[in-house]
Amino acid sequence: MYSPLVMEHFRNPRNVGELLDADGVGQVGNPVCGDVMKMMIKVEKDRIVNIKFQTFGCGAAIATSSIATEMVKGKTLGEAMELSNKAVAEALGGLPATKMHCSNLAADGIHKAIEDYKSKRETKKA
Amino acid sequence: MQRLIYMDHAATTPVSPEVLEVMLPYFSQKYGNPSSVYSLAQEARQAIEAARQTCAEVLGASSREIIFDSGGTESDNTAIKGAVFALQEQGKHIITSAIEHHAVLETCRSLEKLGFEVTYLPVDKHGLVKVEDVEKAITDKTTLITIMLANNEVGTIEPIAEIGQVVKQARKKLPNLVFHTDAVQGAGALDLNVDKLGVDMLSLAAHKFYGPKGMGLLYVRRGVPFMSQQRGGSQERNRRAGTENVPGIVGMAEALKLAEEKRSAYVEHCSKLRDRLIRGVATMEQSFLTGHPVLRLANNASFCFEYVEGESILLSLDFEGVAASSGSACTSASLEASHVLTAMGIPEEVAHSSIRFTLGWDNTEEDMDYVLRILPGIVKRLRAMSPLTAEAKKNV
Numbered sequence: 345m346y347s348p349l350v351m352e353h354f355r356n357p358r359n360v361g362e363l364l365d366a367d368g369v370g371q372v373g374n375p376v377c378g379d380v381m382k383m384m385i386k387v388e389k390d391r392i393v394n395i396k397f398q399t400f401g402c403g404a405a406i407a408t409s410s411i412a413t414e415m416v417k418g419k420t421l422g423e424a425m426e427l428s429n430k431a432v433a434e435a436l437g438g439l440p441a442t443k444m445h446c447s448n449l450a451a452d453g454i455h456k457a458i459e460d461y462k463s464k465r466e467t468k469k470a
Numbered sequence: 471m472q473r474l475i476y477m478d479h480a481a482t483t484p485v486s487p488e489v490l491e492v493m494l495p496y497f498s499q500k501y502g503n504p505s506s507v508y509s510l511a512q513e514a515r516q517a518i519e520a521a522r523q524t525c526a527e528v529l530g531a532s533s534r535e536i537i538f539d540s541g542g543t544e545s546d547n548t549a550i551k552g553a554v555f556a557l558q559e560q561g562k563h564i565i566t567s568a569i570e571h572h573a574v575l576e577t578c579r580s581l582e583k584l585g586f587e588v589t590y591l592p593v594d595k596h597g598l599v600k601v602e603d604v605e606k607a608i609t610d611k612t613t614l615i616t617i618m619l620a621n622n623e624v625g626t627i628e629p630i631a632e633i634g635q636v637v638k639q640a641r642k643k644l645p646n647l648v649f650h651t652d653a654v655q656g657a658g659a660l661d662l663n664v665d666k667l668g669v670d671m672l673s674l675a676a677h678k679f680y681g682p683k684g685m686g687l688l689y690v691r692r693g694v695p696f697m698s699q700q701r702g703g704s705q706e707r708n709r710r711a712g713t714e715n716v717p718g719i720v721g722m723a724e725a726l727k728l729a730e731e732k733r734s735a736y737v738e739h740c741s742k743l744r745d746r747l748i749r750g751v752a753t754m755e756q757s758f759l760t761g762h763p764v765l766r767l768a769n770n771a772s773f774c775f776e777y778v779e780g781e782s783i784l785l786s787l788d789f790e791g792v793a794a795s796s797g798s799a800c801t802s803a804s805l806e807a808s809h810v811l812t813a814m815g816i817p818e819e820v821a822h823s824s825i826r827f828t829l830g831w832d833n834t835e836e837d838m839d840y841v842l843r844i845l846p847g848i849v850k851r852l853r854a855m856s857p858l859t860a861e862a863k864k865n866v
Binding site for chain 2: 346351354355357360362371374375376377378379380381382398399400401402403404405406442443
């Protein structure tokens with residue numbers, strides 16, 4: 345059902361955990377649907393210097409979260425906003441069609457965390 | 471690679487060696503079409519009629535009341551449509567339950583589009599249908615009641631015999647009222663005697679009781695109005711056209727015979743293992759049994775493990791050589807959480823964390839102990855990854 349890379353990220357997910365002093369937090373999905381992803385980022389000079397995730401969901405949900413965090417760590421916010429669900433799924437060697445929505449969530453979660461960081465900064469300025 | 475610990479017998483079972491043995495000659499040696507005239511064909515004809523008699527005996531029925539078909543799904547479709555179309559001049563109301571198998575529910579939904587009215591009876595938190603609810607739902611337009619013998623997901627055993635009594639009383643005013651039960655999960659575990667159950671129709675699927683896939687039967691009590699759903703040749707006394715699956719029929723009869731012979735031993739074997747598993751999981755935090763604690767199939771141990779999603783547990787179990795199933799949305803083609811669990815009042819987010827273990831002949835105590843050893847670690851790892859665990863702690 346899943347590619348070897350998906351299984352690898354499921355068994356050994358990267359960047360699992362919490363960032364209690366996160367600069368931006370993005371939570372997507374909902375328990376009713378069966379998928380919840382929480383992305384937490386630390387930003388320095390417009391770059392994501394640290395990122396952690398927590399996920400409630402299937403193998404694809406955990407794997408896409410894991411690889412998405414790897415794909416944006418160290419990148420600028422601009423680059424991270426460009427991350428697409430297609431890129432996440434491709435990076436994993438593909439996902440079954442019914443699981444593509446999970447890869448949506450991983451990219452969305454990161455975008456939301458970035459939006460959250462930006463709106464917090466706006467609030468600080470104001 | 472370690473031995474597979476298979477705990478998904480409600481999904482399917484392996485064909486047992488005795489069953490395979492009786493089937494084999496009918497593939498390439500005694501391969502005649504039972505409808506043909508010559509000896510080769512007549513051999514096949516005799517084999518299927520002997521099989522029919524065997525199946526009839528297990529059900530306490532007569533041969534003419536047995537229709538062979540392609541499985542549980544076809545039996546359910548045929549039973550429901552066969553009865554309601556035959557009786558549609560009298561009424562177009564069907565009573566069923568909210569926790570039936572999709573084969574029953576989808577058939578009922580498709581009939582609603584054709585102008586039939588369907589009452590989907592609720593169940594209690596254990597998945598039990600209330601007999602009084604059935605009684606209250608009957609109107610003078612009701613033609614069919616269909617309630618499953620035991621639920622496939624949570625193992626709850628429904629009060630079919632009691633409902634049969636209600637139907638018997640109701641027949642004083644509604645002489646043609648038909649009572650069907652999807653008994654697919656009951657074979658080998660429960661008494662299938664059709665008079666004791668008080669049913670007019672009953673569905674079975676061979677691959678659930680160590681027989682071959684693609685094979686099932688529908689019992690239709692003599693005199694019950696029935697309209698054939700599959701047209702063509704005159705097989706099965708004009709009730710179900712199509713050249714008979716001779717090896718399948720022979721295999722199913724053998725499997726059913728063996729299942730009935732070993733029924734009490736099976737119940738004893740499985741319930742011991744099931745209870746061991748249930749006791750072990752009871753010591754795990756935020757984990758609970760689903761389905762009725764007592765009125766449950768001997769081999770069914772189904773649980774919810776909060777804050778963790780079902781498929782991720784199944785994958786983790788699979789790595790350790792254990793095969794099980796789940797009612798989570800991610801494991802269903804429809805991407806919806808189990809309708810059985812939600813009908814029982816379990817919130818969707820918890821339904822996604824369901825795991826079903828269904829045991830069989832090949833399982834041992836060591837299997838149960840192995841699962842109990844690895845399960846806490848699996849759940850712990852996934853809970854640590856889940857945002858729901860932290861949220862729950864905050865809300866305490």
